Amino acid sequence: MGALADITTIAKWEVKRSVTMMSRDVLPLAIILFVLMVAVTGYSAQSGLHLQDGIYRVATNDEAVASLLASDNRFSVTLLDNNPLWAGRSSYDFIVMGGQVLPSDTDKGRAAVKTLERDYAKYVNSVYSRQDDLFAAYPLWIDTQSIQSALSFSATQSGQRVGAPPQRGPPVPEGTIEEIATPSPTLAATEDELRAELVKSTSQNTQIARYTETLSSGSSAMGSFRTPAQLSPPLPFDSIILIFVFIFPLYFTSQFFMMSIMNERIERKGELLLSAPVKTSTIIIGKMLPYFLMMLIICSVLILWIHAPWLILLPLIPVIFFFLANALIIGMLARSFKELSFVSIFFSTVATSYLFFPSIFANVHVISLISPLTLIVLSIQGTAWTAADYLYSTSLFWLTGAVLFYIAARNFKEERLFSEKSLVTRMREFLSEIVSQNHPFLALFLITGFSIPFVFMVQMMCLVLFFNLPMPLSLVCLLLFAALVEEIAKGVGIYTLYARDPGFFSVRNLVIASGVTALGFLVGEKLLLFATLAEISDSIFGSILFLSLGSLWLPLLLHFGCVLIVACCLKKWGSNGFAPGVGIAMIVHCLYNLYFILGWLG
Amino acid sequence: MRSRHLAIIAKKEFSGLLSERTILLAILLQLFVALFSSFLMVGLTSMYDPTSLSQYSHFRYNIGYAGNDTDLLYTLYQSPDFRVYRIDLSTGVAALKERKLAAVIWAPDTSPGAQEPVKVTLYTLQNDLQSAIVDVKLKDVFLNYEKDLRAVRVDRLNEQPMPLEIPPSRGAGDFYEFVYGLLIPLLVFMPAIIASALIIDLITEEYQHDTLETLVSTPVTFAEMVWGKVLACAVMVPIQAAVWLFLLMINGIAISNGGLILLHVTISALVLILLGALTALHYRERTAAQFIFSTALVVVIILSLSLPANPMNLLTRLAVGTAGPEQWIVLTAVIGVVVLLAYVLQKYAERISRISHSG
Numbered sequence: 001m002g003a004l005a006d007i008t009t010i011a012k013w014e015v016k017r018s019v020t021m022m023s024r025d026v027l028p029l030a031i032i033l034f035v036l037m038v039a040v041t042g043y044s045a046q047s048g049l050h051l052q053d054g055i056y057r058v059a060t061n062d063e064a065v066a067s068l069l070a071s072d073n074r075f076s077v078t079l080l081d082n083n084p085l086w087a088g089r090s091s092y093d094f095i096v097m098g099g100q101v102l103p104s105d106t107d108k109g110r111a112a113v114k115t116l117e118r119d120y121a122k123y124v125n126s127v128y129s130r131q132d133d134l135f136a137a138y139p140l141w142i143d144t145q146s147i148q149s150a151l152s153f154s155a156t157q158s159g160q161r162v163g164a165p166p167q168r169g170p171p172v173p174e175g176t177i178e179e180i181a182t183p184s185p186t187l188a189a190t191e192d193e194l195r196a197e198l199v200k201s202t203s204q205n206t207q208i209a210r211y212t213e214t215l216s217s218g219s220s221a222m223g224s225f226r227t228p229a230q231l232s233p234p235l236p237f238d239s240i241i242l243i244f245v246f247i248f249p250l251y252f253t254s255q256f257f258m259m260s261i262m263n264e265r266i267e268r269k270g271e272l273l274l275s276a277p278v279k280t281s282t283i284i285i286g287k288m289l290p291y292f293l294m295m296l297i298i299c300s301v302l303i304l305w306i307h308a309p310w311l312i313l314l315p316l317i318p319v320i321f322f323f324l325a326n327a328l329i330i331g332m333l334a335r336s337f338k339e340l341s342f343v344s345i346f347f348s349t350v351a352t353s354y355l356f357f358p359s360i361f362a363n364v365h366v367i368s369l370i371s372p373l374t375l376i377v378l379s380i381q382g383t384a385w386t387a388a389d390y391l392y393s394t395s396l397f398w399l400t401g402a403v404l405f406y407i408a409a410r411n412f413k414e415e416r417l418f419s420e421k422s423l424v425t426r427m428r429e430f431l432s433e434i435v436s437q438n439h440p441f442l443a444l445f446l447i448t449g450f451s452i453p454f455v456f457m458v459q460m461m462c463l464v465l466f467f468n469l470p471m472p473l474s475l476v477c478l479l480l481f482a483a484l485v486e487e488i489a490k491g492v493g494i495y496t497l498y499a500r501d502p503g504f505f506s507v508r509n510l511v512i513a514s515g516v517t518a519l520g521f522l523v524g525e526k527l528l529l530f531a532t533l534a535e536i537s538d539s540i541f542g543s544i545l546f547l548s549l550g551s552l553w554l555p556l557l558l559h560f561g562c563v564l565i566v567a568c569c570l571k572k573w574g575s576n577g578f579a580p581g582v583g584i585a586m587i588v589h590c591l592y593n594l595y596f597i598l599g600w601l602g
Numbered sequence: 603m604r605s606r607h608l609a610i611i612a613k614k615e616f617s618g619l620l621s622e623r624t625i626l627l628a629i630l631l632q633l634f635v636a637l638f639s640s641f642l643m644v645g646l647t648s649m650y651d652p653t654s655l656s657q658y659s660h661f662r663y664n665i666g667y668a669g670n671d672t673d674l675l676y677t678l679y680q681s682p683d684f685r686v687y688r689i690d691l692s693t694g695v696a697a698l699k700e701r702k703l704a705a706v707i708w709a710p711d712t713s714p715g716a717q718e719p720v721k722v723t724l725y726t727l728q729n730d731l732q733s734a735i736v737d738v739k740l741k742d743v744f745l746n747y748e749k750d751l752r753a754v755r756v757d758r759l760n761e762q763p764m765p766l767e768i769p770p771s772r773g774a775g776d777f778y779e780f781v782y783g784l785l786i787p788l789l790v791f792m793p794a795i796i797a798s799a800l801i802i803d804l805i806t807e808e809y810q811h812d813t814l815e816t817l818v819s820t821p822v823t824f825a826e827m828v829w830g831k832v833l834a835c836a837v838m839v840p841i842q843a844a845v846w847l848f849l850l851m852i853n854g855i856a857i858s859n860g861g862l863i864l865l866h867v868t869i870s871a872l873v874l875i876l877l878g879a880l881t882a883l884h885y886r887e888r889t890a891a892q893f894i895f896s897t898a899l900v901v902v903i904i905l906s907l908s909l910p911a912n913p914m915n916l917l918t919r920l921a922v923g924t925a926g927p928e929q930w931i932v933l934t935a936v937i938g939v940v941v942l943l944a945y946v947l948q949k950y951a952e953r954i955s956r957i958s959h960s961g
Binding site: 021026029030033034036037040041043044047048049050051052053054055056057064065068073074076096099100101102103107108110111113114115116117120123124127128130131132133135136137138139140141142143144145146147170171172173174175176177178179180182183184185186187225227228229231252255256259260262263266267335336337338339340341342343345346349350353357422423 | 618619622623624627628630631634635638664666669687688689691692693695696697698699700702703708710711712714717718719720721722723724725726727728737740741744745747748751752754755756758759760761762763764765766767768769778779782783784787796799800802803804806807810811812885887888889890892893894897898900901904905907908909910911912914915918919922924
């Protein structure tokens with residue numbers, strides 16, 4: 001009861017302080033700017049974004065073609081007579097003569113033709129959708145039906161391709177055959193409905209749609225009916241914009257929290273707070289509470305505004321938690337405003353890409369589920385997701401957030417908050433604070449174990465990043481990065497211990513330390529894997545990232561060997577030995593992966 | 603105002619940045635943005651244009667075909683991408699579930715010249731990258747079939763689109779607009795945005811750490827101190843932008859008018875930096891200043907992007923070599939804004955130092 005009262009007091013304090021600080025004509029100006037922003041956004045929606053205006057120079061002798069070209073302001077069009085047109089063709093990206101497009105033989109020429117191709121398709125579509133007899137212009141309609149397969153992510157990525165190897169007759173399914181009703185030969189929509197949709201898809205001629213039309217040739221509200229031209233994987237573009245609507249306010253609010261923590265540290269202003277007879281965790285929770293509530297309120301307002309289901313609050317909460325945890329740590333670590341700015345911008349970019357990019361593939365691939373935002377996209381689309389999906393996509397956010405809060409709470413005291421050492425030194429001190437003096441080996445075991453969620457997060461990021469590359473390259477990149485990340489994570493604990501007390505590393509202690517680190521890593525890895533990530537861990541990407549679940553002593557030996565390499569390098573060359581040590585360990589790790597998992601050496 | 607004093611202040615800020623290694627983080631950040639946006643583009647394009655994924659291009663996918671014989675079946679037989687099996691619909695979908703087929707097509711017995719459209723049903727796997735690729739490949743087949751059907755029904759059309767013969771451009775030129783129309787302006791402009799955030803930190807830090815007293819007691823005037831910081835931030839912009847241009851050129855991306863691009867970026871960056879400095883001088887406190895400034899920045903950027911011939915569009919056109927003489931008008935206008943803001947900043951700084959001297 002007492003703790004709760006303390007938290008409320010501190011939270012009230014925090015609100016009061018930030019209100020008085022913000023009163024210096026911030027609010028009026030903020031409101032003006034907000035109104036301006038709405039106005040400007042409306043204006044730009046009307047006039048379009050003019051980033052790529054006039055990048056192609058084209059010419060023609062045909063007025064109808066010229067007006068078609070001029071409708072796209074990427075072209076700067078010149079209307080010429082036949083002779084000057086032909087003579088001057090080299091100074092244009094393409095010319096159009098007598099219904100023929102003649103591009104220049106450059107990348108730019110080809111890109112210009114590609115743009116024209118899309119514009120022309122849109123023009124043809126606009127002509128066809130005006131036809132009295134719509135089904136003469138669009139004689140073919142495709143009804144797309146998605147089938148759920150029991151073998152999903154793991155099967156396609158483990159080298160198997162869709163479909164069986166070449167065979168004589170048609171494939172014979174092994175399982176039971178469910179009766180599929182013969183589809184009706186008629187469309188379920190009327191001609192007028194279809195025409196309205198077609199007109200709508202042509203009129204989406206904004207500059208924003210330009211970036212998406214490379215990818216999908218038009219959204220469809222016609223249910224599963226499409227013309228062949230519209231047949232491409234759906235890109236949930238509307239939902240993606242909504243995501244930015246959710247994430248940016250959250251990021252902004254967490255900035256205020258970060259700054260509030262930083263302000264406590266400037267000129268030792270927070271000494272008063274620290275001397276209060278309350279626990280540090282109470283202080284942190286109290287300071288955080290107003291921001292947490294504010295973020296929840298912002299999200300709720302947004303949900304009401306866009307009429308989204310309330311269910312999307314569930315995946316948003318771990319994101320809020322994660323943002324706040326990072327804001328706390330960054331606010332405690334940064335020495336100056338410059339550092340605060342750069343570290344926080346860097347963090348937010350990385351976090352936003354981790355959240356954002358997988359969700360683009362929401363309708364295409366299971367890997368998109370590593371981001372909680374995918375759940376939001378799915379909810380808005382009206383697709384159901386399960387509790388397992390929730391666990392799978394949010395567990396890393398919960399775990400990393402919790403670990404960061406723990407570290408922050410342990411370090412929220414005078415000598416850490418007001419020290420002026422460099423960023424890396426401070427990070428090491430923060431870690432060193434949670435390595436217990438009396439039980440260094442137990443602490444090492446725990447640190448390595450708790451580094452696992454972070455390792456997974458970084459590796460997931462790499463997976464998303466490299467998944468885009470063609471197959472052999474993506475495997476090689478993933479192999480190198482995964483090994484590097486793991487070796488750094490394992491080395492950090494040992495390094496912290498070494499930096500605090502170099503004399504601690506006798507040969508015996510060195511071996512024990514390596515042993516417990518390896519064990520901690522293995523245990524943490526297995527626990528998290530069993531809990532959440534089985535889907536990815538069974539694929540070939542997973543086998544590189546997480547080692548196999550099967551035998552235990554081989555991975556343990558590998559971890560032990562690698563940590564020992566790092567530790568020996570530290571002992572021999574001091575702190576300078578860390579980087580080369582990690583390098584060697586990484587190579588060993590890669591060779592192990594190549595040999596045992598991929599069997600490329602054998 | 604003495605140039606020596608400006609140089610001293612600028613140098614002090616530079617050494618501060620270098621010793622904290624924050625500048626490294628800033629560069630890392632830009633690299634990350636560039637990397638991720640390129641990777642994303644490559645990934646999405648390969649998803650929608652499977653020929654760019656060499657591994658899949660020579661593979662024949664197994665397709666099940668159910669229902670009635672149509673021209674579609676013969677188009678499919680001729681396609682080099684598919685191996686087609688006549689199959690019963692239920693069996694086909696069951697095989698699809700076991701991934702023994704990549705897609706199943708059902709065709710009705712609607713005649714090509716019928717009044718109603720031909721409605722084909724396509725069964726594919728949900729949430730699957732490869733079925734996305736199969737979709738794209740099937741699209742070509744369907745488009746050909748649509749063309750044939752349209753030719754049968756051509757008499758019923760009351761207007762024909764104007765014919766235009768476009769040479770095939772398979773796989774080429776996909777990245778051009780992304781690189782020149784998005785990546786280059788983004789990368790070249792990012793240093794400007796970073797510099798304007800930096801000036802706020804530099805100025806508010808003096809206020810909040812109470813280091814102004816020490817500075818004012820030196821021969822450096824308050825206005826000189828502000829301008830020294832502006833100088834430090836402004837100098838970093840062309841340097842970073844030049845490095846980006848250089849890196850892009852190493853990667854085989856030809857960029858015209860490099861010098862002019864740097865000139866335009868530096869002048870535009872000055873607008874942002876001066877705005878940042880004014881905000882910081884007004885609020886003297888980082889949270890408020892950064893909040894107001896970043897909101898204002900969004901407004902300014904969206905507004906300028908929605909105007910034709912804006913500075914960012916100019917960068918794009920300079921890079922591809924299609925900028926006309928209008929670039930000088932834009933440049934003059936931006937310089938006008940800079941001069942105006944500089945005047946306001948100077949007056950404001952003088953007023954502040956007068957007040958603090960008299961008070």
